[in-house]
Each structure stands twice: as C-alpha cells, then as structure tokens.
Amino acid sequence: MTVLVHSPATLSNLGCGFDVLGLALEAPYDAIRLHRTDEPGIRIQHLDSYNLPTDPAHNVAGVALQALLRQVPEQIGFDVEITKGIKPGSGVGSSAASAVGAVVAANALLGHRFSKMQLVDFAMEGEAVASGARHADNIAPAMFGGFTLVRALEPTLDIVALAAPPLWVAVVHPQIEVKTSDARKVLPTAVPLGLAVRQWANVAGLVAGFTTADYELIGRSLDDYIVEPARLPLIPGLAEARVRALAAGAIGGGISGSGPSIFMLNKTEATAQAVGDAMGSVFTELGIAFNVYVGPVGTEGARVIHEL
C-alpha cells in the first residue's frame, strides 16, 4: 500500500500572534510518498537537492514516524520518499510540512486510527528535532488547514482550528539566512505592560476579523509591536517591502515565522500578484536573490492526493 500526501507551507505568528497563530497555504508544499512494509524500520529517500539527513533519527519526518510507530502494535515499517517543495529555513514551515505529511500518510496506511490531535503530537516530535523545541505553530495549520490557534501546549495541547475567509497570500523569500537561534536571541525577555495590552488587542482583532471575514479589521489588527521591531534588523528590505506591499493593495502582513520570508494577505489574486511583484522589486534593488509565491489560503491542510 502506498499513499501520496500533499503537505503545505504555513505562516506562523501571522503578525501580532507570536508563537500562537498560524495560517495554511496551498503551495508551496512537500510531497510525501509512503509505502507500508512488513519489514520494520523507516527508510527515507529525498528526491530533492536540499541534502537533508535521511537517517530517520535525524530527519523530521523520520522522527515523527518513529513517534507514531511506537503507538502501533503491528510489526510494520515505511519506505518514505520526500520531495520538498518548501525550501528549508525559509520561514514558511518547511520542517512542519514534512513531519505532518509523513504522519498523515502513515495514518491513511493504518486505517485512520489516530485523531488529528494525536498526529499533531507525533509531528511535534519531528519539529523538536528541527528546532530544538516542541512547538505546534506551523504544525497546527499544516494539519488542520485554515487559521489556527495553539492556545496551550501544557498541561494539555489545545489547538483551535478556525475557518479562514477567502484570502490570497503573497510571500517573498529573500535568499538570506536568518538562524532561528539568532531570531530568538533578539527577542526582549520582558515587555512593557502597555505594549503587551496593545498586542493582545490586535490578537483579539485578528481572531475577530478572521472569524467574521472582516478584511479591514484583519488589516488593522496584523501589526506586531513586539517581535517584528526586534527582528527588523535581521531582514534587510523588510520595512520597504511592507511600504510597497501596502501601496500595491495588500491588507497587511509581516514576517513569516522567524523569517526571512515576508507574507502579505490580499483580497484578490490580482492584488496578491501585484504585491508579490512590489515586494520582489525591493530585493532586486538590494541585489538579493528571492522567490515569490502567490496563492490562496489552504483550507484543507495536509491530505492524501493519491492512493495505490
């Protein structure tokens, strides 16, 4: 039995919602092909050129599958083929996509015996290998699609999956490296209470905007007063990209994850295209290579697209 899974890129933080909010894209995506075998163990092949580890103990998909297999009494194994469409380190949930895609595929091969929340738990083991910490801010949207809140990790994992209104996303990925450790290092350890209040007012506005499909409210609420100002120096062109994106009609946006990708939300595909071009022009002028992705919000998240 073999299944092929489409597992999408995701935006975590989503402006003001540092560490808790996320949004699924439809593309780019990782394609994960899983074949169930009677031979125990996990054998991984990468059909891309990113030179990621194929030892299951050091591969995010491998570690996630190992966590899943510990809950499976049958003696089985998996042959795994990963074609990464999401560049590692770009800030759009590359490792989460591989981890989620792998466990979604395995669950299909096991008769869908695990809930999505259980699959999140397995995938978080994989994410921990990539980032050193169990977190779900990219895993949640990759698993559920749409707009997600990770309300709590402890004592019980609490994920709230919410529908997102139709939105088009433009993402620009400048080819610079922002290490997650550096992106963490610049964060303030404490926040003035008044600023924290302004931030959670925006978080409230963003959730209200998403749940009521109020685009103007979403736009007013995206601003991040705490994390983006600290990370601004790590991403050259960010301030100017925002100015040009808003001028081109974007609703609003910010840093995707810990960067360096920058996302903007838009009402229409045409606007998203124009916004992607506008952001790209900044990096052309800076002499920094970049990719632009334009596509709709992914309402479904990771899913089986082929079974044989």
Next chain:
Amino acid sequence: MTVLVHSPATLSNLGCGFDVLGLALEAPYDAIRLHRTDEPGIRIQHLDSYNLPTDPAHNVAGVALQALLRQVPEQIGFDVEITKGIKPGSGVGSSAASAVGAVVAANALLGHRFSKMQLVDFAMEGEAVASGARHADNIAPAMFGGFTLVRALEPTLDIVALAAPPLWVAVVHPQIEVKTSDARKVLPTAVPLGLAVRQWANVAGLVAGFTTADYELIGRSLDDYIVEPARLPLIPGLAEARVRALAAGAIGGGISGSGPSIFMLNKTEATAQAVGDAMGSVFTELGIAFNVYVGPVGTEGARVIHEL
C-alpha cells in the same frame, strides 16, 4: 420631549482581556430620564442615595452631555434625572452606564443625529472625570451590548462589537473598597514575554470562543495570568470564590474591572443562581456583606425604553 433610557452594567477585562475586552449585562442598570429644554445648560438630579455630585462639570453624565452639546448648534439644554441601579465603585461599569445612558437619551431627543461611535467619544469624556483617564472598556459594551473589543484608542478609536452566545452571568459584589488607583498600583510595569504570549493565546481563545459559541473554549480561555495574580491580595475571598463557583458549574470568570466584584459565566440561569450562591457563601463566612446579581448577557446595551 422626555425619554427614559435603560443603561446596563458591564464587565470589563473579562479575565484575560485586560483593558480591551468587555461584556454587557442586562441588569443591574441605571435609569436615565432626560428632558430637552429650550433653556441652555444641564440640570442634574439624583434619585438615589449615593450622594454623587450634581454639578454637571463633576458628574459623569453631565460631562458627557456637555461634550455632546458642544456638537449641537441649537441653543438647548437638558433636565436630567438619574436613578442609579449600579453601585458606584463596584467594578461593573457604574460610571460608564451613566455616561452612556445620558448620551443615548440625548441622541434620541436630537433625532438620532450622532453615530454610536460619536456617542462613545462623548461618553469617554464623562468616564475621564470618574477615573482620570479616557477609556472605553466599559463604555463599549454599555453602548453596543454583547461582547466588545476596544482594539485601539489612538490614533483612531477602534471598537469591534461582536455578538455573544446566550450566557448567564453571576456577579458577587463584596462590600469592600478597592480604589482604582490601588488596583493600578499593583500592576507589573513589565511582563515576561512567555507570560504575555500565554495571555494573548487566551485572548485569542476567548474571542474565538465567543464568536463561535464554544462554551468550553471560553472556559479554558478566561484565565488571566498577569492582572488577577497581582490583584488577588486586594480582594479577600477571590480564590475561594472561584473554586466554589467552578465546583457549582461555572464556565469560568474572574475579577470584574478592577474589582471588587467577581463575575462568573454560566450556560444556564439555574447554574448561574447556584454559582452566585456559592460565591456568596465565601463572603458570608468571611463576615463581609455582599450583593449577588444573576442575569443574562445584555445583547442590546443602552436603549430608550420610554418616550413621552
């Protein structure tokens, strides 16, 4: 022309949403009778025993009406009769109710020429007299009813009015004084980033819970990690009242405004009654006099109930 307005008590902060979230009750309420006169000026009578100032420049309703009259070209005045059903200083928006009720009444007498947002602006002038600061966290729910977010005061006042699902509120008001200045003084000036993140995760959960009528999510999300711990010592019985309220079936709750009132949200009237009794028992044992209010969320906010 005379109108009578019903202007309800309100819960501000609402657990985790310090300074930004609010919820309207249906009762207790202030009754505001306004009579339009050709004689300029504002004449205030209080038909209650709270001994509040009747000089319009020092009365919250008077100051709000003065702000409104500055936008009215006609030479008119108002005779004002206020019957306060909401005890001043109880923490359920007493001053906001009087200010909102007065401007809603005046607007009815002026052919509804002002928007609710303009009325909020006038009422905030009154609130500033009572508390020393322009704020809208009680004014917004008193004006719009239901569940409200004050996303920003500056540069533009941004209030998001959202429907609340059917909920019954139990409020206990222990007869102790908590000065707003003391309640402000105990607040931390800065918050660890990790705690701020947990707080805005709850704010997001609370807004999602209200907008999707998910009572369990509302219950999980109400907890306030920042303000309530700081104010706990100011309100004897608070911790025990919460324990007994949850045991009696409350969804969750916290300090109302800056206290001393404590609110709990409930799915049914019967549960709210039991929760009110359970909270009251704590203050009986402590030898502290108290009042209990039980009623539904107020979906309408301040409104004209009689015209002659």
